[in-house]
Amino acid sequence: MKADKDSKIVIIGMGYLMEYIAPCYQAFLQENCGANLLAVTADSRDLERKRKKFGFPIQLGDNGEALRRLKPDIILFAPPPHVAPAIAEEDLKPYYDELRSKGAPLPDIYAFPPKPLGTWYLNLLGKDVYVANILPNMNTKIGDLDIAGEGYSRLTLPEEQPWPADREERVKRFLAPLGRIIRFAPEQLAVAISSSSSTQILNDFVFAVSDALGRKISHNKIAEAMRASHRVRYTPPVPSTPCDKAAVPPRIYDVLSKALAVYAEGMKAELRDHGLSAELADTLENINIDIKLHTAQLEPREQLEWQTRKHATRGGILERACIEFFRRIEPLVTPCFSKIDEELPGQDWYDALQRETRNMLREVIDHTRHHLSDPPKEVTCTMEHHGVLYGLLAREAIRRCGEAGKKALVDGTVKHATERGKRMRQNALDNGDELARNNYRLYREWPDQGPGKMVPGPTQYSPSYVTSITRCEWVEAWKKHGLLEYGLYFCENMDKNLYRAFNEDFVVEVPTLIPLGHEQCTFDWGFEMTEPMRAEFDRKRAAFGTTFTKDFTFHTGHVLRTVGGEIIAQLGEKGQDAYDAATFEFIKRFGSDYLTAAEKAFPAS
Structure with missing residues (x-):
């Protein structure tokens, strides 16, 4: 196997995600990034900006030509999920058939769309192809603050084609600039994605609390107090922004602290019920909660709302989490905090919050599994x-x-x-x-x-x-x-x-x-x-x-x-x-x- 910096990489789908993971391929190829990397995009409107930003060639369309010209060792496959199967059939399959007929080495595929899973690629391209499904850590920066060490990337390898140790280590080195890497079995991936997306709604939670309080307390302070309460259960692996429960009045802190505790336990219980070990469920949810609250503690509301819209793809998993929050959690949060000066919530409120948290995650997991396999449904507006x-x-x-x-x-x-x-x-x-x-x-x-x-x-x-x-x-x-x-x-x-x-x-x-x-x-x-x-x-x-x-x-x-x-x-x-x-x-x-x-x-x- 070549040294990392001597490897050749073709990117198919040079969009937002591939720009985001630039630290990965730049660190991987080092000084050879300009010569050993070729990217393809379908977006003509943004082509010149991308060419000016990056020091490697980016071409408009013709994936097959790019593959045959550079002869990559690794393909970063990142088209939108809804077109990924067609591109794989039209461009990847002929190329792999051609290489196989010549006895040439087959490049590894690092597939970034959450669907199809690796088994689908093996059935299409052949069982001798090494395919990794990758969901990179999307929490690496808060403004100029580097928080990559607080998050994790998800790596899934198909069980039908065990990866040699050197190839698995190579993909982990590639992802290293984004922080920790947690490997998931294929059947765990939908649950893991759902966990992360469902925790994203903590932004909406702190917004709802702030709104219910007449915005007398900012969402940043609410997130800081909740994060301080979470530190009882979790300490980040790297130094992080301090947080203090005194960010909000004691009466409000007590409710926020208990609410977050029942939310966290509801999430973890549902993850366990869907096949994750207790240790893995704790690890994922503790990381997810701290990162989301850390971001909400520091970022302005407009930026958080923009980020959610940017990442919530049509019919996707984060979108479903937002829908379920609006249907299940917000109707509990707003009335409670609107009258918190006069009345504290009883145990039945906390029980309802935990129950609806579990229901939310259950719905998101179900949606994720269908999202990875089913076409959109036909609907009629009213x-x-x-x-x-x-x-x-x-x-x-x-x-x-x-x-x-x-x-x-x-x-x-x-x-x-x-x-x-x-x-x-x-x-x-x-x-x-x-x-x-x-x-x-x-x-x-x-x-x-x-x-x-x-x-x-x-x-x-x-x-x-x-x-x-x-x-x-x-x-x-x-x-x-x-x-x-x-x-x-x-x-x-x-x-x-x-x-x-x-x-x-x-x-x-x-x-x-x-x-x-x-x-x-x-x-x-x-x-x-x-x-x-x-x-x-x-x-x-x-x-x-x-x-x-x-x-x-x-x-x-x-x-x-x-x-x-x-x-x-x-x-x-x-x-x-x-x-x-x-x-x-x-x-x-x-x-x-x-x-x-x-x-x-x-x-x-």
């Missing part, structure tokens, strides 16, 4: 998804940009209404109908959501046609998700612009709105609805059926592109950050399948 996405976009734009955020939101809402009104207008014209007030309702795009969703109130037909709604599904969704004040922008700007886009001479008056505290939403359409008009409307509506309606997956996608797009266009980087934060909050509530479905239903132009 009015709730539509309304919540709008409310989240509104909230994040206004929080970040104030009045400029409100303007972008309103402009996006007007654009959304106008585009929909113009579609209705065109459908009427194409169908040979006049752009009459009574025909406006014939070409509405909203699908029927079933009984009880939109409950009509009294209707007046003369002298002006006035309709009302006493229960609105959008309002109920906004109330449920704490977004009512932001949903108001939708109500104030939607119908009047929609009506005007159908016919520029039309005006609808909206004198009452439920979000403003009225008992109903009222719409005065500005014309008299006669009996013959009602009969004609009913006849045509029955004939049209659902011809002109579109489902709420489409409409949710339309909100994403118009309202979200306008926020990005007007607010620049802050707008993009607001968009990213809103869509991630949407994912936490419903899962990424719904966001993906909306994106597909209304593709970006």
Whole structure:
């Protein structure tokens, strides 16, 4: 086997992760990094930046050509998980078949996607190939502080192909700059990944506590106090940032300390139930807890939220952990700490916290196992998804940009209404109908959501046609998700612009709105609805059926592109950050399948 620095390496998938592990291949190849390393990326937009940053060649596409040109000893295989199998079949298999036919040495594969596992590669490429699944330590820095020694990388080798000692030592030397290495059996990997991702929600835990306390105590201080309590159970292997339980008042510290203890025991018990030894469960969870709280102790909230969004891939494991926290843990945390000055939680609260912690991890483990094998599921959005996405976009734009955020939101809402009104207008014209007030309702795009969703109130037909709604599904969704004040922008700007886009001479008056505290939403359409008009409307509506309606997956996608797009266009980087934060909050509530479905239903132009 060659000396490490004389080895040749090809990177397939030069993205964020391969940039992150640069210390590994730079230390491994030393002065030969420029000559003995070749990377391939599929991202043309970022190619020049990467070339300027690194001192080795990076090419756009053509994995096969890169492999044949450099003839690597090691392949760092790091494409996105959803395309990894196809790239392996299209590029790796022909290359390995070619090498084998020539009797040439076969390069080791260091595979970074969590799926497929090593056995899949062996079945595709041959049992004589050495494949390692690697999940690198992603906790190496807090700002400029080096904490690599506090974390660990996960290494998994397939049991069907035992690795020679020298090859295993080589992969460990490669990973050494990232800290400790813990080897897991293939069947343990899903559990280990789930443990780490589920501990990531401690960020959300300290945010929820701080918010419940009115942010009178920062999330940094809360994390510091919790970390101090964790030191009773765990001491990092290297010198680390001091922490003090006095960071918070004693009354709050006592609750945080006991809450963390039951959380930790819940996590460890579930890990043991899923096959990890007591020693390994303790080791993993103690490390995970200390690192997450250490990071939360030092980093600003905006950075922690950005990191979570960056690492939570669509349909992935961290995303599922965030969803389960929002569903299971946050509803316990917020009420408890909102009234902590008046009332301390009883044992039943701690029991519930431990139970829901175990349930959370169990769900994440189950998701991880399916994530490593199953395709995404098909879903359909509802009015709730539509309304919540709008409310989240509104909230994040206004929080970040104030009045400029409100303007972008309103402009996006007007654009959304106008585009929909113009579609209705065109459908009427194409169908040979006049752009009459009574025909406006014939070409509405909203699908029927079933009984009880939109409950009509009294209707007046003369002298002006006035309709009302006493229960609105959008309002109920906004109330449920704490977004009512932001949903108001939708109500104030939607119908009047929609009506005007159908016919520029039309005006609808909206004198009452439920979000403003009225008992109903009222719409005065500005014309008299006669009996013959009602009969004609009913006849045509029955004939049209659902011809002109579109489902709420489409409409949710339309909100994403118009309202979200306008926020990005007007607010620049802050707008993009607001968009990213809103869509991630949407994912936490419903899962990424719904966001993906909306994106597909209304593709970006």
